[in-house]
Amino acid sequence: MGRRWLRSPATPRKSAWLPALSPIKRQAAERGQAGRGAKLCIKVKGRQQRFVALGLEDAPLNFVQVEYFEEDTTTLVCFGPDAVAVDVEDLAAAQRYLDRLVPGLEVLEAAGYNWVDDPYSQSTWPMHYTSDLTESLAELQRPEGLLHLAGSDFANGWGGFIDGAIESGLDAARAVSTSLQAPAAGPELAATPSLPAS
Missing domain, CATH: 3.30.70 (Alpha-Beta Plaits)
Known part of the structure; x- marks a missing residue:
């Protein structure tokens, strides 16, 4: 297992995380987002x-x-x-x-392509519910142990665009690079996909 995880799907809700994600991350993942276009x-x-x-x-x-x-x-x-x-x-x-x-x-x-029916994305471009950005964004951007979320859904700007994905990916990559300079600390993190049966 690597020292850090970078995760980029729009909806991390279909994975069982060990250790568990913070309550705000779990709530945001369960709620998902409104993009069904x-x-x-x-x-x-x-x-x-x-x-x-x-x-x-x-x-x-x-x-x-x-x-x-x-x-x-x-x-x-x-x-x-x-x-x-x-x-x-x-x-x-x-x-x-x-x-x-x-x-x-x-x-x-x-x-x-019908991204809403896709078992991994379950949505399209980001359409955030009221208060998602003010209540969840900073927490979603914060590393959770060894896990760093990245993707346009977690960007400060240009959500749903490649620009937002690049911004978020660069921010997460910088954070990972910085953290790898320090000795490994904290529990190992594993993600176990639990997708619906087809």
């Missing part, structure tokens, strides 16, 4: 003009923007509030979702 990348025919389209709050996809251009296609990034409402593997459904926001585009390809 969907993200879908859609390639459409033709080189489109740059645009951003917003839909109703309960639409399957309620945010669409141009992301990339190729010679005769355009890739859109799309978001919706509810992963259950978006079938990321159904091309015809992608066409229907897009027709509601930006009629007249021909869908060629669609790609996405």
Whole structure:
């Protein structure tokens, strides 16, 4: 077993930690976060003009923007509030979702992943509940024995973005590096995944 652990998943709640995490960390892990949205990348025919389209709050996809251009296609990034409402593997459904926001585009390809159904993440980008940042963030950033949490969910800024993940990862790596300069102290820490049976 190593002298330090760096852990980066969005939801550490499916692991049994020995020794146990602090009460605030346990409560935050059990509560999880509110992010249950969907993200879908859609390639459409033709080189489109740059645009951003917003839909109703309960639409399957309620945010669409141009992301990339190729010679005769355009890739859109799309978001919706509810992963259950978006079938990321159904091309015809992608066409229907897009027709509601930006009629007249021909869908060629669609790609996405349902992170809410993923047994490890169980959520999407960070959407913190009221008081999560003021009551839990500092404690989640504090090392727990040999364990250091890292990831965009634990960042001071840019939660849900690679910038936040880099910031948090650098902070945790610096803390680990500093702590490794000192003699090993404290109990060993083990994480035992306890994922739901498939």
